[in-house]
Amino acid sequence: MPAEKAPSQASQLVKLARDHWDVLISTDGRPYGVRRSGPQIARPFKGRGGVRAALAREFTEATGGQVPSASALSDAMTVLEGIAEDSDPIPIHLRVARHESGIVLDLGTADGRAIIVGPDGWRLADRSPVLFRRSGAMIPLPVPAPGGDGLHRLRDLVNMDDSAFRRLAAWLVAAWIPDIPHPVLTFKGEQGTGKSYTAQMIINLVDPSPAAKRSQPRDTKAWSVQAFNSWALCLDNVSTIPPWLSDTLCRAVTGDGIVDRALYSDDDVVVLTFRRVLAMTTIDAGALAGDLAERTMVLDLQPITTAGRRGEEELDAAYNAARPSVLGAILDLLSAVLAALPGVVLDNKPRLADFARVLAAVDQVNGWTTLADYVAAAESVNTDALAGDVFGSALVKYLDEQGPFTGTAAQLLDLLPPPDGYHPQWPKDATRASGRLKRIAPLLRTVGITYDDTQRTPDRTRQRLIRLVPVESTCISASAASAASETPAEQPEPADAASGHSVRAVSAQRPQTGSADATTAVADAVRTLESPAASAPVTGPEQAVHKIPDAADAADAAMHALSIRGALRCPRCGASMPPALTAAGHLMHLDCTPTEQE
Template identity: 60%
Template sequence: MTEDTKASKDRAEQIVEDAGVEVEKGRGPSQAAQLVAIARKRYDLFMSEDGRPYGVKTDGANIALPLRGKAGLRSQLSRIYNDEHNGQVASQSALADAMTVLEGVAAAAEPRVPHMRVARHAASVVVDLGDADGRCVIIGPDGWERAARSPVLFRRSGAMKPLPAPVRDGDGLVRLQDLLNTDEEGFRLLVAWLVSAFIPDLPHPILTFRGEQGTGKSYSAKMVIGIIDPSGAPKRTAPRDIKSWATQAFNSWALCLDNVSIIPDWLSDALCRAVTGDGIVDRALYTDDDVVVLEFRRVLAMTTIDAGALAGDLAERLMTIELHTIPDHKRREENEMDAAYAEAHPSILASLFDLLAQVLRVLPEVQLTERPRMADFARILAAVDKVQGWTTTDSYRTSARDAVADVLDGEPFAQAVCQLVDQAGPEGVTLTASELLDRVPTPDKLPKKWPKDATRAGGQLKRLAPALRTIGIEVDDSKRGPKPKKQRLYTLTATAERRYETASPASPHGTDSPLTSENRGDADGGTLASPHPGGGTLGNGEGDAALFLASPRHATSDLHEQGGGDAGTAGDAEMHPLSNVANLGQNTGPCIQCRKPTVRYGAQGNPKCPDCREAA
């Protein structure tokens, strides 16, 4: 036996002895025993709560390594064995035997939770920078700091790239705004969303960049996702099945679906579940009947031209940012943009972490009087508004309402229901599902999604109910008809605000037209925009759309109070050129009866809100 061989054997025996592994006398430890001993000496082994075995270095970065896989513990043990045994290579059978033993060791340990990119730690948030040294940034109510070792256990994936260390170098938010082509309102909403993206324990709305071709949707999405969670593939095409989607989502904290035109029902449901927290059961590798659960809650983005192709339940989870067309003389080359973004990234992170620290400080004091669908996210927006003096909460509500209206444009049955309710007046309609199907305006050629019977009509109305409420149509299905059938009755009524909007003679659709993306106005059109809870606005931002709305039905007394005018003097758009809009909307104030915000139409306007006027 050579000296090197003897020394190698002695080292192997010592390693095995240190690890407490017994070896039969007269024989040296097997390769498998040596691999097990190396792993137990250098790594803490455990199972995650979803049943996956991991190992984490006892004296290194707080990074969990899966036992198997390309960058897992198996390959690390093979390398260490090679280094310590003068270039000898452990056999595949020895590695396989060692992994089986180590999985048993991990199963006996207390379960732990390895996090992806961001995690909570007491009152702070920890962000994994993703480098080989395991460095992180800890953001708390008193500020943020870089740390050499994370206090929280993280895991990595092959899709992740390192984040740059944040550096205070001027105002990073200003530098970010220079890289985007949205308006001030959209930019502030985006900043608030980015701040929330570093808070792991809440549902995040799906950031949706919308605009025509040439508005930079894909590049903006790539850049924004890269700020949070850099990846070699920040933009993904729509996955082909649920297993493919689960694999992508499990291995990234933030990801973007690019150029979405149509989303199948299964993917729409999967995206909704990924927003609120998802778990997908899959067969474990190398087994026939064992399973693992992929659990995740993710930060998602998408780019689209037409949001009307999306499902209604998904629309309620969107936060839309409109991008403007870039003139040719202002268009920049991608290499130039990449360089500017890479240079600005550290300062952008620093500014976002500064804002996040302030948000964490004021968040306990923030209470919402009204809670929208994404209430946790809305609370973050309210905290950002309190710190910055912005109005992102109102912008988000308007954005969510418009997104739902866009999606309902793609639902023929929903549009027919809207038309029926708008024609019914303030009392609304109460009918069975069968009567509803008979009374709604029916197209000559039934669309694919049109319900074929009363059961499907009732089910579809139930699914559309949250979206219909968003645009001002209340759906109540708590009543039953008379015996013996006791059929379920659906009561559909339009809110006073919606009736006030649809009563406008200025609308080309007439008094019976529902609120859709076509008649609510847009950034370029002259039609009416959806009014803000505090008063509508013209799509082009000039004046208040509420000025063009006629008095609601049954409001004759109000017309007399205004001096006996008719529809033309009460709000006909043709009688008020745009140059006079500013003068008409100057007198604003709360309702004199219920104190809700309202708008007085001109110097002699009625100081009551639509609800109080209608009640009178």
């Protein structure tokens, strides 16, 4: 009887894996393996430190030095991947994870030790209660030292004022709370203020890496690879941020997912999902786009005197000596914050409200004012971002000079003077102008300009109406309406047209006095302004160029909105309209009502 054929190398590899490994699928669809007798570290099937390499080594040790062939390893991994897909997906974490009422922090050591933080304190555990994965962009954290004066030692290493340092300490606490959005920590200052070194120190407290500082990625795929492999990242020396990167960073703050085609596949995809802790260094916060500016926490670094400047070798020694006690102090504060958070309720919730609750909890624990300082600083950042936006700054200047605007995006684009030469941020057409307005709308509100685009014109084109009103104009319009309700004898003398006052955007209301023919006459005057000639290029201050009906009151045809170059003139007598009347919504002088014969 012939001898039984020995099992193939692939079969031996599969048996070896099933005896010593648990294979599973993560929530992002990737297969991982966890050694049963080892730490709670999930290894990818392929790549550095993966299951494939570990199986090859174990096979060689078990067979007395026999090396498995590449085809046997490939066949075995295919079988194991099929076994893993039979199980339900399991969440696998990177560096930090939420567990029950506490938080687990992976030290990144080979033995899998972790820090478990709860409302009652923190402790070092030999085995993590949750699964973590590792990457080549991670290095171990030092074991934190309990007690001590860690925050004071960190304060001595950074050159910022007390308010900024307290916000930094609160951000460090929030950085280890994985299920909330975190603002992009932005270090701003002139050259020589130590921005890059400070950012490197802070990132290496949260998620140490051999490359804590990164350059700007070239595209979304390059960014996704970096973000997938690090919990905390820092973009160094940011001068300008392209729109795609600004949007990508915003999504990474609130939670991002990128779908890409799987390697060596035509129809299969891989999904990379992540919410990350981000930092950046910059000289000018005006480089930030509006939506990104609202998701940043800017800390200004103070200049370093020549006498106070220290070399990197000295700083490295001081930082490494202080690091364990700094980590211990942050963990102490994190524990106290977890205990305080359930009782924190915010009456007014700013953007990134979950992060604001953490700041409020830190204030409650330490008696600080980080939340108020964060909100005040955010307003300054928004103002800087708006000043750095060529379209936004032109719009603010126009509204300051001319008052409220109601009209279409095309009309607004015609009214705003374009910059000299080509500028990539300047909208090329009405569609892009409308989109740009939506982007900067939150920034406009921070400087007291309300934005509304919910109404449309009542004509068949149904164009979207944009209404921009400075806050001061609301009060002015109310006073003007009161003045316009007086009789002509009681009203002040009309302003002379030669004074140069120009009302480019007003809400024009038909007169409510006089006969029905008066209303018809005003309507005729409005239709005159709506004629094609009114949209022609303006060469003199006397010409009116835009008129858009106000869709909010289109039902009774009582309200109209005009965008005018030059002063508005009465359609009956031709004289300039007083600003008080136009602001109150009148198209003609109150004593210019048409006669019955007209």
